[in-house]
Amino acid sequence: MNEHDSEIISGMLAARGYTPASAAEVDVVDIVIINTCSIRENADKRFFGTLGQLKKAKTKNPDLAVCVCGCMMQQEQITGKIRRSYPWVDVIFGTHNIHEFPDMLQELYDNRKRKGNRIDNKLRSSKEFRVDRIYEDRREIVEELPANRLFAHKSFVNIMYGCNNFCTYCIVPYTRGREQSRDPENIIREVRDLVIDGVKEVTLLGQNVNSYKGISPESGQWDFTDLIWALSETPGLERIRFMTSHPKDLSDKLIDAFGRCDKLCNYIHLPVQSGSDTVLKRMNRKYDRKSYLELVRKIRQAAPGIAISTDIIVGFPGETEEEFEETLALAQDVRYDSAFTFLYSPRQGTPAAEYEDQIPEDIKHRRFNRLVDIINEGSKSRNAAFVGRTCRVLVDGPARKQSVSEEGKILLNGRTEEFKLVDFAGSEDMIGRIIHVKINDSNTFSLRGEAVND
Ligand code: SAH
Ligand code: SF4
Numbered sequence: 267m268n269e270h271d272s273e274i275i276s277g278m279l280a281a282r283g284y285t286p287a288s289a290a291e292v293d294v295v296d297i298v299i300i301n302t303c304s305i306r307e308n309a310d311k312r313f314f315g316t317l318g319q320l321k322k323a324k325t326k327n328p329d330l331a332v333c334v335c336g337c338m339m340q341q342e343q344i345t346g347k348i349r350r351s352y353p354w355v356d357v358i359f360g361t362h363n364i365h366e367f368p369d370m371l372q373e374l375y376d377n378r379k380r381k382g383n384r385i386d387n388k389l390r391s392s393k394e395f396r397v398d399r400i401y402e403d404r405r406e407i408v409e410e411l412p413a414n415r416l417f418a419h420k421s422f423v424n425i426m427y428g429c430n431n432f433c434t435y436c437i438v439p440y441t442r443g444r445e446q447s448r449d450p451e452n453i454i455r456e457v458r459d460l461v462i463d464g465v466k467e468v469t470l471l472g473q474n475v476n477s478y479k480g481i482s483p484e485s486g487q488w489d490f491t492d493l494i495w496a497l498s499e500t501p502g503l504e505r506i507r508f509m510t511s512h513p514k515d516l517s518d519k520l521i522d523a524f525g526r527c528d529k530l531c532n533y534i535h536l537p538v539q540s541g542s543d544t545v546l547k548r549m550n551r552k553y554d555r556k557s558y559l560e561l562v563r564k565i566r567q568a569a570p571g572i573a574i575s576t577d578i579i580v581g582f583p584g585e586t587e588e589e590f591e592e593t594l595a596l597a598q599d600v601r602y603d604s605a606f607t608f609l610y611s612p613r614q615g616t617p618a619a620e621y622e623d624q625i626p627e628d629i630k631h632r633r634f635n636r637l638v639d640i641i642n643e644g645s646k647s648r649n650a651a652f653v654g655r656t657c658r659v660l661v662d663g664p665a666r667k668q669s670v671s672e673e674g675k676i677l678l679n680g681r682t683e684e685f686k687l688v689d690f691a692g693s694e695d696m697i698g699r700i701i702h703v704k705i706n707d708s709n710t711f712s713l714r715g716e717a718v719n720d
Contacts, residue, residue: 267442267471268336270413270422271364272301275335277412278368286414292323295330297371302336304344304437306611313338317352324354331374333357335364337441339400343614353393360400361442365408370397403443404428409452417662419698420467420505421460425453425480425493429473431512433539434550435582437613438473445473450480450488450496457500464698467505467531467660468497475508476515491519498529504700505660505683507531510577513538514552516561525568532569533603533685536561537577541596542589545582548618555596562600573603573648573684580637581610581630583621590633594640601644603684604711607637642710649686649708656718657682659703661696665689679712687712 287295303309324330332355338344339360348355357370377395415421428443457468478490506529540546543554609630612619661680675691690703707714
């Protein structure tokens with residue numbers, strides 16, 4: 267979600283004639299924007315560290331506009347600290363008014379002009395020019411914002427904003443507000459335009475996409491699966507993915523679509539968070555271990571070979587060794603294709619941060635390592651099952667460590683429908699296309715193969 271917000275911010279600035287620069291150019295650029303995440307505490311620390319370093323850049327380059335945005339700005343203790351202690355911050359905006367950013371930037375320049383653009387050496391006067399606007403909740407959904415996409419051939423598409431679930435550990439409902447779904451017509455139009463622009467794969471975004479409730483003036487209420495089926499009719503669109511779905515709202519209708527809708531990728535990210543019923547209850551997740559496992563069974567039955575990934579939190583307050591072992595056992599049972607594993611991080615303002623039985627860091631770390639071992643075993647064996655198969659890979663670009671082979675081929679990578687990362691040798695013209703790749707080798711995190719004729 268934050269990444270896509272960054273693409274939109276970048277798109278709005280590109281529309282005004284700005285071009286992106288690298289971090290190394292910080293002493294000469296016009297604008298620095300820090301888009302923040304507040305899911306876990308280490309992001310907070312990194313943010314203030316980076317902000318501290320920007321003071322030096324601002325001293326060298328006083329015209330620099332330092333702009334901060336994202337989830338952290340929706341928390342008063344954070345904005346209070348910025349306002350008090352970081353006078354070199356020029357623009358502060360939140361998650362609900364991203365669309366106002368270009369105008370806020372203009373306001374900053376107008377303020378500077380009016381007040382003489384004089385910055386004293388303690389940088390105090392920066393505060394006078396500052397443009398600081400944050401809303402507590404989203405008023406309306408602003409459509410038609412441009413985005414500077416990271417990839418030409420695939421794109422994120424927001425279908426809803428906010429979250430109503432209030433899991434007791436999570437800050438998102440406080441920083442992103444209540445759920446609001448976009449109208450289906452607007453989503454369909456956006457996807458159609460993206461495809462005309464060369465996009466082959468869309469990832470539908472929302473904190474809980476399967477509680478999507480769109481209202482169409484013509485056909486009334488739409489649920490998430492209705493939206494998927496409608497989007498699958500977009501000519502030229504090859505793949506549909508989504509992130510993230512909540513187990514409590516995963517309907518049989520959606521499971522059925524996995525089996526029957528060709529464009530819906532054979533992959534689901536289904537965060538479990540814990541394998542223990544008592545922990546799930548304290549987390550306010552509204553499902554239990556048994557119903558989660560039943561979902562996994564139904565999904566695999568409807569769509570054999572589907573890849574399943576998850577999120578798991580280790581060391582939630584009060585988590586006992588037995589409760590943790592239930593998570594280990596669940597991970598072993600399900601054998602996930604991959605998982606994001608997190609150490610529980612107390613977030614100020616959430617109920618769980620107030621619970622008294624917080625787990626000591628060393629115990630959290632030890633449990634975390636045990637879990638990662640089991641997750642990795644699962645990933646390794648799930649990946650090994652791909653060896654010998656030929657997969658359709660949407661090619662993203664040169665693999666990070668670019669290497670050119672004797673025949674002049676470059677090492678490319680891309681994703682299978684199951685979201686498996688595949689490295690193979692090919693040519694530049696394959697980027698952005700779906701290429702058949704025969705898988706020859708695998709490890710815990712990726713596959714390796716060779717391009718074969720279609
Ligand atoms: N809406 C998505 C998740 C958004 S946050 C969902 O419900 O699945 C992404 C992940 O961050 C969560 O699934 C959770 O595993 C993790 N997370 C959220 N708050 C956390 C916290 N306080 N400490 C550790 N991990 C957290
Ligand atoms: Fe956070 Fe739970 Fe909402 Fe996901 S569903 S964003 S974890 S409150």
